[in-house]
Each structure stands twice: as structure tokens, then as C-alpha cells.
Amino acid sequence: MQNRQNQIEPEWTIIKILQWTTSYFKTNGIDSPRSTAEILLAHTLGFKRIDLYLRHDQPLNVGERNLFKSLIRRRISKEPVAYIVGSKEFWSLELVVSKDVLIPRPETECLVEEALLVLDKDKVSAPKRILELGTGSGAIILAMATQNPDQQYFASDISINALAVALNNARHLGLDEKIDLFCGSWVSPLKENNNLFDIIISNPPYIRRGDIKTLQPEINRFEPINALDGGEDGLACIKHIIKNAHKFLNKSGTLLLEIGYDQKKAVDEIIKETGRYAQASFRKDYSGFDRVVCAKKAYD
Template sequence: MPNASTPEQPIWTIIELVRWTTSYFRSHQLENPRIEAEILLAHVLGVRRIDLYLNHDQPLDKKERGYFKALIKRRLSGEPVAYITGRREFWSLELMVGPQVLIPRPETECLVEAVLPFLQNGDTGGCKRILDMGTGSGAIAIALAHEYPQGQFVAMDHSLAALKMARQNARKHGVDPHIVWYCGSWDAPLKPEQETFDLIVSNPPYIPSGDIDGLQTEVRDYEPRLALDGCPDGVSCLRTIIQSVYRYLKSGGMLALEMGWDQAAAVIEIANCTGQYENIQIIKDYSKLDRVATMRKLSSKSEMVG
């Protein structure tokens, strides 16, 4: 992109910059060149993406072009667009994100979809208590609280910086009064005799340690490794959760976990070995890959029959 307009050069309009940047990103093998060009330019101008086309012939001044050029350089260095803009949409809610939290993925919305019928089923009665373990940006807890405002939520993370950002997101969407925030690793802050839940959800680290160096630059070099690294086998955190959280689930309560596409068999085996769960189900994501595991804590009636 030229540094400035001169009498011999055309003035750079919005649509011309979108086209030029799309071509430039494509030449550098970025996966979504036009979308990323639009997001970055909309961020520079402080408008919605659709406004770029409603004002397609609007020229950019020197300051705007300089800012846009700086963002292009950051993206080509591998920095994720979400960290550049500080925002990511999840469940149609705009969330603040930064290097202290994992960027919410579309496939995680499958976890929200999987548990909403359980929460919204009036036949089970009463106001339900929900725990989100490893909340990060707060995406799952906030989406669920937005859809099920009568719930009582607890969101946990080992990182105070992540919890601070999650709470900012909760305040932005008006659900902070429904959420209690705990700092600690997995179930460390909880006491079984004091905390019981109808639903526990988690998107824990599940990428095998040896696979992380082969991930895309924007993931490997920018997103928090602790939110990615599932230890050598990839299922260490999943195992820890499955083997411990039944103590905090009410009889018949649900545990729902995001997992790697090839981890369903391991998750089912871990759950079965505890002898604490029934009705284990595997749900596919939008790419038809195994992504979510749900299971119910054995009800008192099931335990008696067993």
C-alpha cells in the first residue's frame, strides 16, 4: 500500500483498500484474506463491516492509512486479528479478548448449543446452578447466562488476568450479577459439601504437547500455551475434570466438555472407568467432527439399581 497520495496517485478509498489488502493477504497465504481486510479496516475507521460498503467511495486520510498499514504489518507477523482489534464475536456477542485469554472458536458454540436444552427444560424444575471451569474470556458462561438469565453461575480460571477480562465482558453484556468468579486451578477453590451444580461445562486444554509447535503461527506464538497444552496425551485435563467433578454434580446433573476431534474414545473410557456417569453422548461440530462430550451423573435411582 503506498505511503501517501500525491498529485500523480489516486486517492485511496475504502473499497480500493479492501481490494488491495485482500490481494496482499492472499499472496501471503492467509486463510480469510477479504474478511480479515474488512475487519481491520472497519476497526481503523470505527465502523461496522457493512458500513465499508455503504461508504465504499470514502477516502482515507494520511493518519488512517498509516494506522491501517501498521495493522497489516502486525497481521503479517502472525498476530491474530482478534488480538489486533481486541474483540471477537461469540454467540453473536462481542467479547473483549487479549493475549491473556484463548480466542473463542465457533466450534465452542456447539458446547453452548448442547447444554441449552438441559438448562431450559422446565420439567427438571428450579433455578439451576452452572459451573464454567477454565472460563478464559468468559465466553461460555456469558453466552449461557445471556440465554438462561435465571441461572446461578460460577466461573473459574487459574489466571487473574483472564478473570478480569471475563468480568469486563460479563459487565458489558449485563450478566455479571448472575456470575460468581473464582480464581484457582480446576476444582481447587471448591468444597464438595458447599458447592453442588446442575451443570458443569469446560473447554479445557486438549492439544497434545508435541503437536503445539506444528500449529499455525497465530495460535502457537500468540495464544496462551496453558490454555492449549493438554500434556503429552492431550487428555490430561479432561481426565482430571471427569475424575473429580462428579463430587460437585447433583444427582442426574450434566457434565459437558469440549475435546479434540480424535479424543471421543478416550473420554468415554475415562468416564466409564469412574463408575460415576451414565448417558454419555458425543456431539459433532459444524465440520462434522467429534467435539463435545456430555454425560450425566448417576442418579440415586440408577445407583440403587446398580
């Protein structure tokens, strides 16, 4: 029996396991079955994905196969790949993620791009004060800090566990001395007239509460609900931020928010009703949906 095992085990090479797993994922309705198999196998072996093909004929030992099987089971249960491997790329940065934070999305890079354009338009040499509300993994504020390290950065979150993830990422990127992190709900920890910022930026919860159960199981079963739930109409957090952020913006400071794909009209009305901002502008994401709103504080 031992001799037979020795003959069988080497046949489970990297390439054969990739082929089998891709087929298995496809049969079970897993998105991007090949790339998912590659990511999980590379994580199992401590390889880069390219190494899987450079060492395609390398067999896996029993321990490696058992670990890989456990990752396959987690993905079949719809757990997101980012949570399984513990990281996600955003803005070309490899960020640690956990179930305490949302997984960064490509469309949120549009929010970063718009904020950087706002910074680029202001040629004043003095460092700008930039605040992110609801930082989660720190993806947005860290992306900005890597591009413009000479500014002053602040970030908050209501979850102390999320702040721990953000701090971990900041340390990994060597930016922990560049960003002040604090805990609290939106602007509640701030004092009016004492904490003024040139930019306030946020990707707040904006999913309608009743729609959360209709989202992919990867989202509604694994990602933090409090980072998704925007109230009955999806606008509760957006409205709160818009109605309060102007109190903490410098003269002609800018508020930038990520919004839902169908919320442009409602958000524009909230901004107008508040009466504290100049006319808002909207930016589309890579799929053509209105995704970012930019509103300058109106002169008092």
C-alpha cells in the first residue's frame, strides 16, 4: 500500500491540481475559476502566481494538499478570496483585510483619483489637512498618502477592529507616522471650529437595508453589515455626512463621497437642501455609473 501511495502522490503536480480545481470551481459556479485557483494555490505554497507555471511539474506534499483543500472548501462556501488569503490589492498596494473591514473595490479608486485632482488644482504650498471618515482597511487614505506624502492625513472609524487593520496597513507601508487614526462615529469626535480640514472624503454605507439580502453571498454573508447598511433608503449616512461635514471644512474646502450607482439625483437634492455647498459635480466610475460626488463648501 505504501508503494502505491508513493506512486500516486507525485502525480498531483501544480499544473494538474490547477486544472482539477478550475474545473471544480466552474462546476460549482465560482467566478473566475482559473484565477481563483491560482491565487489560492499560490497562497498555499507561498509562491507568486507566476511561480506556479515556472514550477508547474512540482508535486504537492500531503500537508500542502490538505491546506489547499481547506481553502477550496472555504471558497465553495462563498467566502471571498480576499478574506481567505487575508489581503487585497488596491491602488497597486497590497492591503491586509479581515472580516472587520470591507474588501476594497476598483470603483473606489475613482474616489481617490478625484481627491488627487482636487489636491492638484490647489497650488498653495502649505500642507493640506485631509480627513477620511469610515476608513475601514485604510485603502483610501493610504492611497492618497502614497501619492502625496507631504500632506497631513487623518482617518476615523467607529470600529476599533477596523482601525487596527488600517494601522497594520499603514505600518506595513511605512505611513503610520503620516496618518492620525481615531475612533468615533463620523464627525462626532470633532469639535467645530477647532478641527478644520481642506478635504473630507468618505466611502460610507449606501446600500438600501432591504437590498442587502439580495447581494451576492460573498457580500451579505461575510462582509461587515454595518459598513454596507445605508438605512431604509440607502442615504442615511450620506445625508448625515453632507449635513455636518461643512462645519469641519476650511473656507472653500471640499467634500468627496462615493455613492450608489442610482443615487445621483437624491444626493444632489440633499446637497442643495443643506445650502452649505456650491453646486456639486459628479464623476462616473469605470462602468459608466455616477459614483463620486464632489462638493465645495460655499462661502459663508
